[in-house]
Amino acid sequence: MKLKSASYGRLSHNAKCSRCRAKAIISLPSHHANFCEDCFLVFFHKAVNRAMKKFPIGLDTPIMVAVSGGKDSLALWDVLADLGFTTKGIHIDLGIPNFSEASRSACEEFAKSRGLELSIYELKDLFGFSLPEIAKLKSSKVCSVCGTLKRQFLNRLALQEGFSVIATGHNLDDEASRLLGNTLRHRDAYLQKAYPFLPAGPGLVARMKPLFRLESEEIRIYCRVRGIKYFGDKCPFARGATSHILLEALQFIESQMPGTKRDFLFGFLDRQTPPQFEDALLGNCSVCGALSYQDTCSVCRLKDELKRKKEFLKDRGH
Amino acid sequence: MKLKSASYGRLSHNAKCSRCRAKAIISLPSHHANFCEDCFLVFFHKAVNRAMKKFPIGLDTPIMVAVSGGKDSLALWDVLADLGFTTKGIHIDLGIPNFSEASRSACEEFAKSRGLELSIYELKDLFGFSLPEIAKLKSSKVCSVCGTLKRQFLNRLALQEGFSVIATGHNLDDEASRLLGNTLRHRDAYLQKAYPFLPAGPGLVARMKPLFRLESEEIRIYCRVRGIKYFGDKCPFARGATSHILLEALQFIESQMPGTKRDFLFGFLDRQTPPQFEDALLGNCSVCGALSYQDTCSVCRLKDELKRKKEFLKDRGH
Numbered sequence: 001m002k003l004k005s006a007s008y009g010r011l012s013h014n015a016k017c018s019r020c021r022a023k024a025i026i027s028l029p030s031h032h033a034n035f036c037e038d039c040f041l042v043f044f045h046k047a048v049n050r051a052m053k054k055f056p057i058g059l060d061t062p063i064m065v066a067v068s069g070g071k072d073s074l075a076l077w078d079v080l081a082d083l084g085f086t087t088k089g090i091h092i093d094l095g096i097p098n099f100s101e102a103s104r105s106a107c108e109e110f111a112k113s114r115g116l117e118l119s120i121y122e123l124k125d126l127f128g129f130s131l132p133e134i135a136k137l138k139s140s141k142v143c144s145v146c147g148t149l150k151r152q153f154l155n156r157l158a159l160q161e162g163f164s165v166i167a168t169g170h171n172l173d174d175e176a177s178r179l180l181g182n183t184l185r186h187r188d189a190y191l192q193k194a195y196p197f198l199p200a201g202p203g204l205v206a207r208m209k210p211l212f213r214l215e216s217e218e219i220r221i222y223c224r225v226r227g228i229k230y231f232g233d234k235c236p237f238a239r240g241a242t243s244h245i246l247l248e249a250l251q252f253i254e255s256q257m258p259g260t261k262r263d264f265l266f267g268f269l270d271r272q273t274p275p276q277f278e279d280a281l282l283g284n285c286s287v288c289g290a291l292s293y294q295d296t297c298s299v300c301r302l303k304d305e306l307k308r309k310k311e312f313l314k315d316r317g318h
Numbered sequence: 319m320k321l322k323s324a325s326y327g328r329l330s331h332n333a334k335c336s337r338c339r340a341k342a343i344i345s346l347p348s349h350h351a352n353f354c355e356d357c358f359l360v361f362f363h364k365a366v367n368r369a370m371k372k373f374p375i376g377l378d379t380p381i382m383v384a385v386s387g388g389k390d391s392l393a394l395w396d397v398l399a400d401l402g403f404t405t406k407g408i409h410i411d412l413g414i415p416n417f418s419e420a421s422r423s424a425c426e427e428f429a430k431s432r433g434l435e436l437s438i439y440e441l442k443d444l445f446g447f448s449l450p451e452i453a454k455l456k457s458s459k460v461c462s463v464c465g466t467l468k469r470q471f472l473n474r475l476a477l478q479e480g481f482s483v484i485a486t487g488h489n490l491d492d493e494a495s496r497l498l499g500n501t502l503r504h505r506d507a508y509l510q511k512a513y514p515f516l517p518a519g520p521g522l523v524a525r526m527k528p529l530f531r532l533e534s535e536e537i538r539i540y541c542r543v544r545g546i547k548y549f550g551d552k553c554p555f556a557r558g559a560t561s562h563i564l565l566e567a568l569q570f571i572e573s574q575m576p577g578t579k580r581d582f583l584f585g586f587l588d589r590q591t592p593p594q595f596e597d598a599l600l601g602n603c604s605v606c607g608a609l610s611y612q613d614t615c616s617v618c619r620l621k622d623e624l625k626r627k628k629e630f631l632k633d634r635g636h
Binding site for chain 1: 501502503504558560563564566567568570571574575578581582585586589
């Protein structure tokens, strides 16, 4: 598939590719560059390779790619497979009406079209509650709960399937806006862990974010160039999420002061030392055996809380 | 003068003052408080007193208050005088048509109404160029140049007039958005100096920001309650200034996540050690004698640059 017109940035009629001088169809203002389709892919691969060099993962390490069906995770899976890594997709179906069906089938169709292997699990089977059931029982926003659940189950499932590393589709915008949130609130513990690679340890697979150098918009272009049919809807439970607010503020600053997002994230990472596995601090959950700082892990505590709430509501005839 | 209606936040018809239970006319959502007029003044004084406690300045130290004619600096002058400090205002006329006349006369009228002393200087006399002349000769934005000039001349004039401390009207919004800018760009040297009190040294008067705990909107209410007639226009040369962009982004986050601005600034300051006077690093400018890290200070270098540009343009017949 060939892109017909520039989808990002303004491009003059006779703009030339910054790399090969052919006709440019993509403009990346924050890089002061224009690209033709082929050179854009070279640029994209370079950004992923540069990220991968930070991670102690060779071409011989099989990677489990966590896929939601959205543009980031499918682009990630596509580019890792294209760069020669052995990959397997993993998708957790959250059980959200309409949304989850579309997410799941985007993953399935992508896997089929590329001849790649995909494992699918359902949150309801793994945890006993689907996301809408959790949202109904919790009065607060479920974004952070959903994040915690996915993190723990992905780790457990990767171990079960014999993988030592999980890749997620977090991009530069995700990482920069999360960094902004943790900076504004002075969350020092989170700031120390804000690194695109977290090492493995006993009971813990490594986690990496190979797209952390690429902006959302660049990934959208990549999907168009590569013909990736992703599911573009936002999660209905994420409306008004803090991460969206922070990203909106950051995008506004970026539009007025191009390059700020990049400087902010990369300048921070340049000053960071890669985090180490903190085995001394971690024990095992007395219920499920997962790694935990407390006697019972946060997932088992949540499950217990939800069960009690459900019983309570049942007794009241709800 | 009495406020007729709430000018900030939404207030129900029968809202009570959080302090004295009288009818509230002011709502401060970020403090979860409503106030009547008198209790708002108590709140305002408390915030200034709390700031002043951080500064080694007693009631017996005369304070030079830098006034622009805007709401912040006139509120500052008003509250310091009201709290019993001996103050004198100082105003630098930048020579901007219409804008500077209005700024200057707001200062003069305020001083007259309160029976306070005011010194007025003109940038053209001090430096040889007015701000519009500088803007014409420089191709870039003049905000930082204007800041540098005011800082150096205020220091020099305060010394000449026998003061050991200058107070400026920087508020919580100014400080938080500047902190955001320096954080996003990782300007470590500026971050170390981001403190509301900078100590005196040989050739340098102390500088303090007694309004750093108060939001722009709170200062606006204070001016209304106290009947301060300030000049409300924005400087015509500051359009699109970085500080405005950062503040807009921060206000957006604050509107969605109240308290963020406050947490960000105060959390940062709690972790800071008050800066010390760095006499070992500073020399004197070989031209004007002002403190400088280089042989010639930035103001003298700027003057030289502008003179050369002016000559160059004259030769070209401009």
